[in-house]
């Protein structure tokens with residue numbers, strides 16, 4: 258296993274983050290407004306930061322892929338969260354048009370409804386490293402665990418373990434600090450969907466675990482944190498932690514009611530599950546036109 262020591266936040270940055278955390282609300286607000294005056298506005302989110310952000314959609318599986326890059330760094334380093342094999346060429350073309358350098362293709366979990374684009378991206382873009390949680394037991398170049406920090410330029414994503422939809426699900430959260438996007442952004446995968454959540458009936462899923470994950474790791478974030486899920490089936494694009502704490506029809510309930518709801522969803526299995534899971538266990542490196550049950 259390749260550990261992420263080289264990706265961990267430097268002590269220097271960690272100090273800045275913890276100092277900021279200790280400030281009172283009024284001082285934080287003053288600092289944020291000062292920062293807004295001299296940072297580049299992000300391209301398509303409400304954040305004021307050095308971040309370039311794009312939400313991209315794959316319509317067959319209703320999957321969101323997210324592109325993040327640090328525009329202030331000379332290399333404009335970028336990463337993709339949850340790329341889909343079918344839309345890899347689109348993703349590469351936007352990366353090239355914007356002059357970004359794609360360094361990571363990362364997954365929130367082993368998807369069951371589509372094949373990840375990480376394998377194709379690795380074969381088409383030199384130097385890209387695939388990444389997934391160690392707990393997923395999947396193949397990749399790099400593995401993350403709870404508490405790790407993934408750095409792109411001067412921006413970073415914090416890794417929060419949010420098992421329950423699958424055993425290896427993680428949520429990636431933008432950093433907490435003066436120099437990081439405000440409000441924060443949480444890429445929740447299938448743990449938390451807008452007014453919903455991921456199913457828990459296969460891949461080591463557990464409704465009890467999902468309930469605890471969302472409450473302890475996502476609902477504990479600031480209420481203005483933007484929630485960006487891996488899927489939406491109703492046309493929603495973004496929510497906030499505060500909104501989901503108030504209006505999520507499943508996760509606002511007590512744990513017993515939640516478990517009951519999840520046991521009675523009666524969803525049919527994803528159409529692609531028998532192809533997608535074996536392919537995604539090797540981070541999409543497998544040629545899915547061949548027998549997915551055969552080793553590489």
Ligand SMILES: N[C@@H](CCC(=O)N[C@@H](CSS)C(=O)NCC(=O)O)C(=O)O
Nearest residue numbers: 369370447453454455456524526527528
């Ligand atoms: N019909 C789709 C699969 C839909 C589905 O099961 N979505 C999953 C996330 S992808 S494994 C889910 O957790 N849905 C929760 C919900 O409440 O809808 C297909 O055939 O691919």
